[in-house]
Amino acid sequence: MSAEKRVDLEEKLDRELDRDLQSDGPPPYSAAKGFIVSGAIWLIVGTTWGFIGALEYVAPDLIQNVSWLSFGRVRTAHLNIVAFGFLTATLIGVALYCIPALLRTKLFSERLGVATMWAWNAAVLVGAVTVSMGYTQAREYAELEWPIDVAVLLAFVLILYNMIMTVVFRREKNLYVSVWYFVGAILWTSMVYPLGNVMWHPKTGSMTGTVDAIWLWFYGHNVIGLLFTPLAVGAAYYVIPRVARAPLYSHTLSIIGFWTLGLIYTHIGTHHLMQAPVPLWLKVIAGIDSFLMLIPVFTVLVNLWMTARGHWVNFFGTAAGKFVFAGTIWYAVVCIQGAFHSLNFVQRVTHFNNWVVGHAHIAVFGFAGMIAIGAAYHILPKVCGRKIWSPPLANLQYWLIFLGLWGMFIALTIGGLVQGNSWLNGESVYRVLPQLTMYSALRVMFAIMIIAGALVGAYNILMTVSRGERIEAA
Amino acid sequence: MRARMTPAVLIFGGLIIFWVAFTPVVIVPTYVIPDDPSETWDARTELEQRGREVYIAEGCTYCHSQYIRPQDWGIGADRLAKAGDYHQDAPHLLGSQRTGPDLSQEGGQHTNDWHLAHFMNPRSVRPDSIMPRFEYLGEEDIGALTAYMQSLGGVEADLRMAYQYKVRDDVIAAYEAGPDENIQYLHEQVPPGWRPLPNPYPATDASLSRGEKVYQSFCIGCHGPVGDGMGQASEWLYPPALNFTTIRRNLWEDKYIGGILYYYIMNGVTGSAMPYFKHELESEKIWDVSNYVAKYFIDWDDSNMEPVGVHSARETPGEGENSPPAREVISE
Ligand code: HEM
């Protein structure tokens, strides 16, 4: 872009800024605030639904013949609410604050941002209600019916547009790593979502035969790999140097981590189908390259940890720091575990049972979710110009979730090993059910801690945005 | 020198890297995987297709897988999954959880009335089950779902079903002929070698208490707490579960019953809801539950009756007149 053009743009931006400040349009960061607050509320609903599902493992007759609370529907609603209502929304909220803040500008269109936020929440709500009514395509993570898919896709495209235009009108020349990850995540997801949902087949939302399984697990894997992961990593890249009050350790590691993520994550979806009837060469690629995933993961983690090194105290002082730091630890755990259970001789035991559910929870909640909550706490004072209502409550929330999740992970992992080993030994699925009860009951107990954490968090966030002590304009 | 990340590098780089990684592992397989049906593939009828839609709507796929792996045992483990089994399936329902058993070969494993009872209240036929009740679906959807279940396994399932239907008429006719006639019919279907066979394990307290455990986890919902066939499931089964108390006057040669019980528990009563338990109960458990049924419901214990052969040294004496010879030798 020529210097002349840039000056023009900056002038245009200034004019817009003035206009915005004078007009009655939404104040800066309204969209970010909306996403974060709604995410905190969805977390309560989502974990409650998870709790109902977990309870049905222990007491299947507690809820009888209430169609929308039948396990198959509860689980689908749980997953869509936590994944899209809580996680994606919170992280997008964080991104919509970080991008303009990092580029020393404001969001290209706050009005559009707010509109997207409402559309997003409407889509999540309609999605949760429709899957509870049995309108689902029954493809994991791609359950929502076509009209909702259209709304979600539209929301992603609008967010992408808003982000890219913000980048175009930036005042800071350099793009910081977080910006790459945020833009990359939404750019990739704008392709992954329609492809994975096979949106050109509106009726079934699927391909046919085993080919459909390959498409689905390309999608299921990359909702995680190209949406949750880069958003969470971007947020960690933002928060960690700020909490540590130290510059980022290495630019080169950032570059390697980013590009290898896009290259490797995208093509290993078949590791979800290691024992299914799909071609061997695909399994070989997926299995081997699951180990290559350690590159994008550990370049990022080394970079972040080296940044934090020597400044650990700063992390333990704030809930935000603790949440994000714990998230990075879970990231390491999840990905070592992930590579391990991509191996065929491990899958013989771990596939099809609670082991994978344990992995899923420490991944989506422990890694991405913890970082989302921490980053939200970190930026909230700047987003709404108020101090966090109660740091001790944030701390309490941290311990409730941290311990609850550990407990749940351990219970699920042991339960999964019991199932997997018994099956391998020739026990029928039915015979193993009584052995599982204890671990399912433990999960219900730990779930109560997590729900309590979600309640405390939502209360704290709502109080912060409405009653928090105002920070005097610096 | 620092590699610069400009917006153009970010966007175009992002696009290129995505398509480079995506194309070989998703687009290519779409075209190179042959789309041929396997030798057991079978087109679904309209009703079966309707049942599949209910299966999708209810999220059965989150608890049930539909493919068999080499290391699997149990239901359906007779046939490894092949890609061609899923010809024309849209969406696929391979599943990623096995909270309940694999269903890829479910067709013909059970009769339709078993499925009805199981969908109305899974605990009525499977006391330890954690599957939800599906009574709310109503008769029509449950019928469609059952048709879909019975189609799983393709041509092989059709063969199993054809056999179930064929025997079913005889089973019902026998049931309708009266309780004694029914039992005589059932006993005549047992291979001759099994009939004059007493339970080789003495009905010790230990055996009976193991038998009770098995009975409560596997049988009680149909045969009922007192063995009269009036368990919770009876309202949906036809013929209903056998009333064990009527066996007392129909013992084989007026004394044997162990072998017959064993045979039916192992193989089930084809054509009726009585399932086979050979995948789930090891030999000793079957003998134990036979002892339990014999002792408490039939009120006749044939364990240790002649022919006894050489007893295993570990057997302790039962309560009946027939204690193991080894003990008698020692006590002499
Ligand atoms: C109170 C806390 C929670 C409870 C009790 C809970 C319970 C459950 C249950 C019962 C399932 C179904 C597992 C199965 O099919 O056997 C599930 C699945 C799942 N949940 Fe949760 N959940 C909780 C919180 C969360 C949170 C906060 C997240 C994400 C942010 C999450 C993400 C997921 C995912 C991704 C799956 C799918 C797992 C898979 O397919 O293997 N859950 N959860």
Ligand code: HEM
């Ligand atoms: C980079 C390292 C990782 C590797 C190699 C890996 C590998 C795997 C594999 C092989 C499975 C399938 C297990 C099975 O079905 O037997 C799986 C499941 C899963 N992974 Fe990971 N994983 C990694 C990181 C992550 C991360 C970072 C997340 C989330 C942010 C995540 C979320 C999940 C979820 C939700 C499932 C359950 C899918 C389902 O069946 O519904 N994983 N992972």
